[in-house]
Structures are given as C-alpha cells and as structure tokens.
Amino acid sequence: MSKNFKKSLFILLSSLVLIAGSYALANVNSSTTLRRANLDEEIQLLGNQQVDLSDSITILNNDEHDFDDDYENEDNIIKEIYEYNSQTDEGNDEIDYENKIEVESKPERIAFLTFDDGPTWNTDRILDILQEENVPATFFVIGDELLNFSDPQRILERILADGHYLGLHSMTHSYQTLYRGYGAAQRFVDEMLQLQGIIYDKVGHHTNLCRAPFGMMTGFRPGSGHREAVDEANLKCIDWNIDPQDWRNNSTMILEYLTNQINHTNIPPEIVIVLHEENSTVEALPAIIEFLRSLGYEFRAYEPGHEFIYQQHRF
Numbered sequence: 001m002s003k004n005f006k007k008s009l010f011i012l013l014s015s016l017v018l019i020a021g022s023y024a025l026a027n028v029n030s031s032t033t034l035r036r037a038n039l040d041e042e043i044q045l046l047g048n049q050q051v052d053l054s055d056s057i058t059i060l061n062n063d064e065h066d067f068d069d070d071y072e073n074e075d076n077i078i079k080e081i082y083e084y085n086s087q088t089d090e091g092n093d094e095i096d097y098e099n100k101i102e103v104e105s106k107p108e109r110i111a112f113l114t115f116d117d118g119p120t121w122n123t124d125r126i127l128d129i130l131q132e133e134n135v136p137a138t139f140f141v142i143g144d145e146l147l148n149f150s151d152p153q154r155i156l157e158r159i160l161a162d163g164h165y166l167g168l169h170s171m172t173h174s175y176q177t178l179y180r181g182y183g184a185a186q187r188f189v190d191e192m193l194q195l196q197g198i199i200y201d202k203v204g205h206h207t208n209l210c211r212a213p214f215g216m217m218t219g220f221r222p223g224s225g226h227r228e229a230v231d232e233a234n235l236k237c238i239d240w241n242i243d244p245q246d247w248r249n250n251s252t253m254i255l256e257y258l259t260n261q262i263n264h265t266n267i268p269p270e271i272v273i274v275l276h277e278e279n280s281t282v283e284a285l286p287a288i289i290e291f292l293r294s295l296g297y298e299f300r301a302y303e304p305g306h307e308f309i310y311q312q313h314r315f
C-alpha cells in the first residue's frame with residue numbers, strides 16, 4: 001500500500017468512525033428525547049393517577065363519612081336504648097309515684113257539680129263563683145240555647161279554659177221529640193251528635209259525655225232502644241244521685257233539700273249533683289260549696305274514663 005492510499009484509508013475510516021459516532025450520538029440524543037417524552041407521559045399519567053388518587057381520597061373521605069354516620073347511628077341506637085330504659089325507669093317511677101299519691105291523697109268523698117240547660121245569662125256568674133272557690137264542674141249545654149247565645153264560642157272557651165268539662169244535653173230538650181213515638185231513640189242520638197259537631201266546630205273540643213234531658217230513668221223506657229242507640233253512637237250518658245230541685249226552689253229551699261239528702265247519717269262517697277242555671281242556683285252556690293266542704297267533699301270535673309254513678313235517686 002502506498003503512503004497516500006494509507007492516508008486516504010485512514011481519513012476514510014476516521015470519517016466513518018466520526019459518522020458512526022455522530023449517528024450513535026444522534027441515536028442517543030433521540031432515544032433520550034424519546035425517554036423524556038415517555039417520562040413526561042409517565043409523569044402525566046402519574047399526574048392523572050394522582051387525580052385518580054384524589055378521587056380515591058374523596059371516596060375514602062366519603063367512606064369515612066359513612067363510618068361517622070355508622071358511629072352516629074350506633075350512638076343513636078345506644079341513646080335510644082338508654083332513653084328507652086330511662087323512660088321505662090321513669091315510667092315505673094311515675095306509676096309508683098301516682099299510686100303513692102292515690103293511696104295517700106285520694107279524697108274519701110268526691111262531689112261532681114253538674115250544671116244543665118245552659119248557656120244562659122247566669123253561666124258567667126256561675127263560672128265566676130266556681131273560679132273564686134277553685135271548684136271544677138261539668139256543664140251540660142243545650143244546642144238551641146248555645147246557638148241563641150250572644151257569644152257561644154267565648155262561653156264554651158271559658159268553660160274549658162276554667163278547667164270545667166263540657167257535656168251534651170241535646171238540641172231541643174223536648175221530651176216529645178227525644179222520647180216519644182217511632183224513631184225517638186235515633187232522634188235522641190242525632191240531637192246529641194249534632195250538638196257534638198257544633199261544639200267541635202266552635203272550639204275544637206270533642207265530647208261524648210251526655211246527659212239525657214229529664215234523666216235516663218225518666219226517658220229511657222225498657223224496649224225504647226235508647227240505651228242501645230247511645231252505646232252504638234259511642235255516647236256516654238250519666239244521671240245524678242243528688243237533686244236539690246233548684247229549678248223550682250229558692251236558695252233557702254235548695255240548701256234544705258240538699259241537707260235532707262246529704263247529712264251526717266248519709267254521706268255517700270261520691271255524689272253527682274244536678275243543678276241548673278237559675279238565679280236561685282247562683283244565690284245558693286257559695287253555700288252549697290261550703291256545706292259540701294264541711295262534710296269533707298272534694299270537687300272534681302268529669303274526666304273521660306271516670307265512671308259517674310248511673311242510678312238516679314228520686315226524692
């Protein structure tokens with residue numbers, strides 16, 4: 001080989017090496033670029049994953065909320081059980097307490113004052129006396145009287161607000177209509193239910209307590225169907241066992257009648273006194289209350305579930 005050829009070959013080989021080297025370097029560069037791109041992609045992916053992770057965290061947080069709810073629910077259940085037990089305990093205590101009170105303080109003598117045939121212009125006067133004396137009573141109102149009264153709603157509201165009980169005493173108070181002829185039992189019930197509806201409309205108070213005009217002993221004849229009709233209509237009629245006949249007596253006579261019926265030889269444990277709203281009744285009322293208190297009577301208004309005495313005594 002000539003020296004020139006060797007030189008040329010060296011240059012050629014060097015050039016090849018350079019070219020190859022450059023190519024290799026270029027490749028390295030491009031692969032780096034690729035890897036970078038890949039890394040960027042991976043980072044981006046990781047970023048996305050991070051978003052996913054955030055979602056997961058949110059989900060986990062939500063799960064955590066659910067756990068809280070569970071705890072809360074559990075707490076509530078525990079609370080409920082606790083409250084239930086407490087209530088049960090309290091309930092028992094209350095029952096014991098009530099029994100104790102009943103045993104210790106149940107009055108030996110109870111008087112139910114009942115005022116029939118109102119409302120009248122005396123109703124407020126009677127209510128004033130009862131309020132002053134702190135005596136609860138029961139008022140059996142007549143539907144027609146109520147509708148003709150100047151301010152029926154006010155008087156009904158006062159009766160209830162003062163702690164008295166409201167009862168039904170028919171619409172017409174007509175003996176003929178309520179007790180005579182075919183269908184009297186149904187007419188009796190219809191009048192009571194009509195009045196029941198009127199009272200409910202006026203003051204939102206429901207009462208099924210009724211007093212038969214002239215008394216059941218007078219009006220409810222065997223076979224008339226009154227008792228059955230009353231039961232079917234879920235009405236509860238009550239009579240009385242003390243009658244001072246205030247509708248025909250002056251105040252002195254009212255007290256005389258009363259002391260003839262209740263005296264030291266006859267002091268019933270429970271008395272239901274029938275009164276009306278006469279002037280003589282108003283006059284006698286403070287003395288009636290004083291007399292009954294002197295015999296140890298305590299006054300009560302009717303309470304649903306409390307059984308009044310059914311029989312009627314005639315004097």
Ligand SMILES: [Zn+2]
Pocket residue numbers: 116117169173213214
């Ligand atoms: Zn009456």
